[in-house]
Amino acid sequence: MPNTITLYDIPGNASADVAWSPHTWRTRYVLHIKGLAYRTVWLEYPDIKQAMKGLGAQPTGTRDGAPLYTLPVIHDPATGAVVAESLQICKYLEEQYPNTHQLLPTPSRALQIAFLNTYVGECLMMPMTSLLIGNSRKQLNPRSEEYYRCIIPKILGKPEEEVARTAEEREALLKKLISAMEHLGGWKGEYPFLGGDVVSYADVLVAALLKWFALVGDKSEWGRVREAFSENWASFLEAFSNWDVIPV
Structure with a gap:
């Protein structure tokens, strides 16, 4: 086309x-x-x-x-x-494409961008990156894996081997992430999305991170994260499952 x-x-x-x-x-x-x-x-x-x-x-x-x-x-x-x-x-x-669904409408645009630059980055992205960056590298094709290995210290400020090394460190990161999701779920309340009944870019930010964890994360760790928010976020996950298709 x-x-x-x-x-x-x-x-x-x-x-x-x-x-x-x-x-x-x-x-x-x-x-x-x-x-x-x-x-x-x-x-x-x-x-x-x-x-x-x-x-x-x-x-x-x-x-x-x-x-x-x-x-x-x-x-x-x-x-x-x-x-x-x-x-x-x-x-x-x-x-x-103004006639398509608007994810960043003017009344909430500034707030959604602030949400991206603060809560998403600090409370969700940072612990996920420490937990997932090793698995992200390992699932890449060989040329990309070697490149990614070299840039990890620049992303994290330290070698991969020094990030989330012990069970205690990973547990602390998981607890921080689960707490952040539960807090976010409290803001969402009984509505399907963070913006209420209508999906917004803020929802896209959260869904993309959860997709990342589900795909590359340790299965037992992902199970704990999913269990922690499954009830409060069930309608959210169901909605985004309809947007998971990748055209060939």
């Missing part, structure tokens, strides 16, 4: 459909919720920089003083736009 959006993603072997990254899952959920047709182009980590520079994508930061290119990135042939970074992609799709 001529106007099918292209999503650039990183392959792995955590699942049959190879999509595992919480960052790219944010964009997948957004595309599905909006009902926008898309296809996936898979890029191994060492190939991202050259491919994105060739596509005209903007860097999303710097590393060691050089421009940093990360995924997700989308290319929209309807406009020719190339957009990097999941939040910016969502903003673009909101503005370009």
Whole structure:
């Protein structure tokens, strides 16, 4: 189809459909919720920089003083736009396709971005990263695994071997994560979503992290996390299960 959006993603072997990254899952959920047709182009980590520079994508930061290119990135042939970074992609799709479901409506946009930059990053992403980064590396294809191994100390500020080494350290991280999810569930209350009856970008952020844990996490640890929020988040999980399909 001529106007099918292209999503650039990183392959792995955590699942049959190879999509595992919480960052790219944010964009997948957004595309599905909006009902926008898309296809996936898979890029191994060492190939991202050259491919994105060739596509005209903007860097999303710097590393060691050089421009940093990360995924997700989308290319929209309807406009020719190339957009990097999941939040910016969502903003673009909101503005370009106003007749689709709006995940970042103006009244709550600032609050949702604040939620991303504070609660999601500190209370959910940080403990999950420590718990999952080793398993994330191990499920990558060989070229990407070697690349990822080299950048882990830059992501964490320490070698992988010094992160969540002991059972006591992992238990503390799990308790922090479960407590944060339970606290968040208290905010959500009996509604299916954090925004009430209507799904929002805040829900996408949480769902993408849970997807990551379910795919690459230790099965017993994931079982504990899921059990802790299964009752309060049951309708949430059921809704997002409808947006898990990856087009071939």
